[in-house]
Amino acid sequence: xSRLNRFSKLGATFLASFARSGRLRHKTGGIALLLLAIxxxxxxxxxxxxxxEIGHRMMCTCGCNQxxxxxxxxxxxxxxxxxxxxxxxxxxGDSDSLVEQGFVQKYGPTxxxxxxxxxxxxxxxxxxxxxxxxxxxxxxxxxxxxxNRPAPAIxxxxxxxxxxxxxxxxxxxxxxxxx
Amino acid sequence: xxxxxxxxxxxxxxxxxxxxxxxxxxxxFQNRTSSQPASAAATGGRVAAAGxxxxxxxxxxxGSERIGETARRAGIVTFAAVLLASVVLVICAFRDDFSIAxxxxxxxxxxxxxxxxxxxxxxxxxSLLFWSLLLAAYGFVLRLRYKTDPRLFAYASVVLSGVQxxxxxxxxxxxxxxxxxxxxxPPDGNGLNPLLQYPEMVIHPPMLYLGYVGFTIPFAFxxxxxxxxYPGEKWIHITRRWTMxxxxxxxxxxxxxxxxxxxxxxxxxxxxxxxxxNASLMPWLTGTAFLHxxxxxxxxxxxxxxxMWLVFATFWLAILGTFLTRSGIISSVHxxxxxxxxxxxxxxxxxxxxxxxxxxxxxKSHLRSEHKLESLVSRESSFLFNNxxxxxxxxxxLWGTWFPKISELVQGNKVTVGAPFYNRVAIPVALLLLILTxxxxxxxxxxxxxxxxxxxxxxxxxGAIVVAIFLMITxxxxxxxxxxxxxxxxxxxxxxxxxxxxxxxxxxxASEFYRGGRVISKHTGQGMFASMVQLTHRNTRRYGGYxxxxxxxxxxxxxxxxxxxxxxxxxxKNGDKMTIGGYTLICRSSxxxxxxxxxxxxxxxxxxxxxxQIDTMTPVRxxxxxxxxxxxxxxxxxxxxxxxxVVFEGVNPDNGRPILRxxxxxLVMWIWMGVWIMLIGTVLALIPNAPxxxxxxxxxxxxxxxxxxxxxxx
Numbered sequence: 011x012s013r014l015n016r017f018s019k020l021g022a023t024f025l026a027s028f029a030r031s032g033r034l035r036h037k038t039g040g041i042a043l044l045l046l047a048i049x050x051x052x053x054x055x056x057x058x059x060x061x062x063e064i065g066h067r068m069m070c071t072c073g074c075n076q077x078x079x080x081x082x083x084x085x086x087x088x089x090x091x092x093x094x095x096x097x098x099x100x101x102x103g104d105s106d107s108l109v110e111q112g113f114v115q116k117y118g119p120t121x122x123x124x125x126x127x128x129x130x131x132x133x134x135x136x137x138x139x140x141x142x143x144x145x146x147x148x149x150x151x152x153x154x155x156x157x158n159r160p161a162p163a164i165x166x167x168x169x170x171x172x173x174x175x176x177x178x179x180x181x182x183x184x185x186x187x188x189x
Numbered sequence: 190x191x192x193x194x195x196x197x198x199x200x201x202x203x204x205x206x207x208x209x210x211x212x213x214x215x216x217x218f219q220n221r222t223s224s225q226p227a228s229a230a231a232t233g234g235r236v237a238a239a240g241x242x243x244x245x246x247x248x249x250x251x252g253s254e255r256i257g258e259t260a261r262r263a264g265i266v267t268f269a270a271v272l273l274a275s276v277v278l279v280i281c282a283f284r285d286d287f288s289i290a291x292x293x294x295x296x297x298x299x300x301x302x303x304x305x306x307x308x309x310x311x312x313x314x315x316s317l318l319f320w321s322l323l324l325a326a327y328g329f330v331l332r333l334r335y336k337t338d339p340r341l342f343a344y345a346s347v348v349l350s351g352v353q354x355x356x357x358x359x360x361x362x363x364x365x366x367x368x369x370x371x372x373x374x375p376p377d378g379n380g381l382n383p384l385l386q387y388p389e390m391v392i393h394p395p396m397l398y399l400g401y402v403g404f405t406i407p408f409a410f411x412x413x414x415x416x417x418x419y420p421g422e423k424w425i426h427i428t429r430r431w432t433m434x435x436x437x438x439x440x441x442x443x444x445x446x447x448x449x450x451x452x453x454x455x456x457x458x459x460x461x462x463x464x465x466x467n468a469s470l471m472p473w474l475t476g477t478a479f480l481h482x483x484x485x486x487x488x489x490x491x492x493x494x495x496x497m498w499l500v501f502a503t504f505w506l507a508i509l510g511t512f513l514t515r516s517g518i519i520s521s522v523h524x525x526x527x528x529x530x531x532x533x534x535x536x537x538x539x540x541x542x543x544x545x546x547x548x549x550x551x552x553k554s555h556l557r558s559e560h561k562l563e564s565l566v567s568r569e570s571s572f573l574f575n576n577x578x579x580x581x582x583x584x585x586x587l588w589g590t591w592f593p594k595i596s597e598l599v600q601g602n603k604v605t606v607g608a609p610f611y612n613r614v615a616i617p618v619a620l621l622l623l624i625l626t627x628x629x630x631x632x633x634x635x636x637x638x639x640x641x642x643x644x645x646x647x648x649x650x651x652g653a654i655v656v657a658i659f660l661m662i663t664x665x666x667x668x669x670x671x672x673x674x675x676x677x678x679x680x681x682x683x684x685x686x687x688x689x690x691x692x693x694x695x696x697x698x699a700s701e702f703y704r705g706g707r708v709i710s711k712h713t714g715q716g717m718f719a720s721m722v723q724l725t726h727r728n729t730r731r732y733g734g735y736x737x738x739x740x741x742x743x744x745x746x747x748x749x750x751x752x753x754x755x756x757x758x759x760x761x762k763n764g765d766k767m768t769i770g771g772y773t774l775i776c777r778s779s780x781x782x783x784x785x786x787x788x789x790x791x792x793x794x795x796x797x798x799x800x801x802q803i804d805t806m807t808p809v810r811x812x813x814x815x816x817x818x819x820x821x822x823x824x825x826x827x828x829x830x831x832x833x834x835v836v837f838e839g840v841n842p843d844n845g846r847p848i849l850r851x852x853x854x855x856l857v858m859w860i861w862m863g864v865w866i867m868l869i870g871t872v873l874a875l876i877p878n879a880p881x882x883x884x885x886x887x888x889x890x891x892x893x894x895x896x897x898x899x900x901x902x903x
């Protein structure tokens with residue numbers, strides 16, 4: 011639930027600052043914000059859930075390439091100690107980022123199962139959406155280019171079928187052939 | 190025996206080189222002597238001579254045809270030579286010939302027979318030999334079927350020979366499977382990796398390799414068609430079945446790998462986003478994109494350049510994946526991580542890219558689209574977006590796989606890119622893809638009116654919303670997927686979205702069957718089910734494709750279940766209880782056994798649900814004598830709703846008590862069922878269409894004044 015805890019804090023801060031600004035006037039807006047706050051505040055998690063959440067965001071460092079809480083080696087030189095450290099940190103009430111920083115300092119950045127949202131690591135998350143946006147833009151350009159392409163030449167003396175008449179023929183063709 | 194194998198490999202290399210060189214010479218001379226345009230040749234006819242009256246040209250043409258025929262036959266014999274080498278290696282494994290280094294490192298005397306057979310693909314050198322064998326087998330079939338279109342097949346045969354030369358060079362000079370052990374020969378081998386001693390490992394690699402290698406065939410045809418400026422879309426028709434069969438093998442291979450990981454690795458999951466797993470997923474994604482976009486080329490003559498790139502990318506990614514995992518560039522838990530053949534693969538990748546780019550830019554004017562796109566709301570644009578999302582997913586996997594290396598180059602330290610990254614980045618894209626899977630089939634080619642889209646889409650959408658609300662309001666005690674409150678966790682939100690969209694896809698697929706069936710039923714008076722069967726038989730590709738889509742949504746529902754997984758670990762002495770979900774496990778006893786291959790320990794657990802004993806489970810842990818490695822054999826009680834998955838993790842050395850871990854994995858069975866449905870759909874799509882009954886209405890007399898010649902349409 012750690013992610014939700016972050017959301018909870020975010021939600022509470024957002025709600026407080028919004029209310030202070032005096033813009034919370036409309037009833038509907040108030041209800042929406044209340045629902046938003048409930049949504050965010052619902053995620054308060056117990057230590058066991060936080061342990062599970064953070065433990066699934068870390069790797070075992072024994073070389074097995076497994077998520078810390080999924081390492082199933084009995085007598086693993088790393089995971090038992092790491093789990094105990096994690097449990098101690100969660101029981102102390104350390105924040106997620108503090109726990110993660112502590113682990114990174116001790117075991118190196120590869121202990122985190124995914125890149126962070128800091129420095130160059132952010133590129134890991136930014137590049138795929140950028141590619142999506144560029145790809146989307148490219149498709150729009152392609153579609154526009156294709157739409158503006160001149161229609162194929164037609165034999166002399168023939169009138170191309172257009173508009174409602176064309177739609178009628180299409181519907182008829184679909185009904186008869188599109189099984 | 191090793192000498193026979195080595196000789197067979199050298200012979201295969203010589204034959205491949207001959208097939209490649211002679212094939213090129215024959216095609217070059219045929220091009221010079223033939224004035225006939227490729228279009229005529231493409232129709233399957235024999236190449237006509239430029240000047241039948243010119244005896245020199247005629248002799249040259251006949252000579253080139255003969256050379257081409259010898260190249261084809263050399264390609265066929267290559268298969269026999271590589272087969273001989275493979276058979277020799279398997280025989281050596283069964284004869285425990287530890288004078289061969291490969292057998293020494295991957296087998297032992299007490300290894301069971303089926304695994305001795307699987308030794309062929311269990312290590313680096315053997316798996317490369319197996320790759321070469323499959324490539325030769327595909328080439329064998331292709332060269333036997335050359336009469337379909339001799340000229341195009343000749344080009345494809347040359348491309349295949351080029352790829353085969355690379356693998357045979359590797360086998361002869363870099364990763365020789367018949368290398369001899371220096372010095373004293375040990376009395377027994379090191380044994381097969383324990384993780385590979387599982388029945389699925391006898392099937393999984395062949396399936397995966399059939400998929401990887403199989404994509405060489407569409408690539409060979411595509412490159413051949415590009416080089417010879419093949420007119421029309423016939424090469425697409427020819428390769429369609431190859432591509433679908435290959436795709437089915439790759440699908441099967443990927444999911445068998447997932448099932449093997451689930452059944453053997455003992456961590457309770459089926460996909461770990463390891464580079465080797467990613468390497469198999471990438472060509473699958475681009476191959477799937479190709480299977481969709483190729484329809485646009487067939488039906489509308491569009492996306493020719495794009496399809497060329499997709500075929501190339503699929504082939505290239507299969508090789509790139511092998512390069513990534515065998516060069517040691519990217520660390521992997523799989524067996525081939527460190528070796529010296531990375532440079533070979535890097536060169537091969539560079540050469541294939543250069544060759545493809547050269548012919549692409551040389552002949553790209555030949556790949557212009559024949560039609561224009563008329564509307565954004567059309568099947569064509571849905572395919573464009575579908576391709577964008579598939580390629581983006583592939584890029585995301587490639588990016589995630591390479592990111593540790595990129596990070597090391599940029600900031601000097603490696604980072605881990607594991608499941609949390611992929612879950613965050615790839616799941617939203619996959620959900621978008623699911624929306625397109627629902628919408629795409631409802632769109633008509635060229636243009637769809639918004640009214641018809643609304644009409645077709647309304648009921649499936651309402652159905653999906655109703656199911657989503659039902660899953661939210663029902664109590665969690667009903668089962669894993671019930672009581673889904675999306676605000677409680679982002680994974681619940683994703684699961685709810687995935688299930689709702691899966692319902693949407695299912696309902697659109699069902700409505701397509703229903704609408705088509707109703708039309709046939711009205712015309713023929715048959716029952717609805719019989720009409721739907723007839724409908725499917727009339728257009729197997731379309732309705733087989735819908736069944737594949739249905740299989741995909743069943744798989745997605747299985748993936749969505751991961752949000753509800755539970756697990757628990759406990760040290761259990763006799764009589765101890767462990768409760769997980771609705772199950773109670775009571776340790777009856779733990780015991781051990783020994784045989785020549787491995788020593789094993791297991792626990793005997795009685796399983797209770799609702800106060801009633803429903804099963805007895807026996808998770809096992811093995812220690813293999815030859816390899817000195819351990820492996821777990823989880824006991825899995827599978828159900829439609831959830832799997833109870835119990836692992837014997839080991840024994841506490843202080844008190845001798847077994848340590849057991851239980852997982853309650855929701856909806857996993859759906860994944861395996863979905864794969865079966867996907868395969869059934871693919872097989873259906875491969876069946877030729879039944880001819881539609883021809884109805885002959887009374888001919889209407891056309892008044893000459895109103896008669897118009899027909900305009901060429903689509």
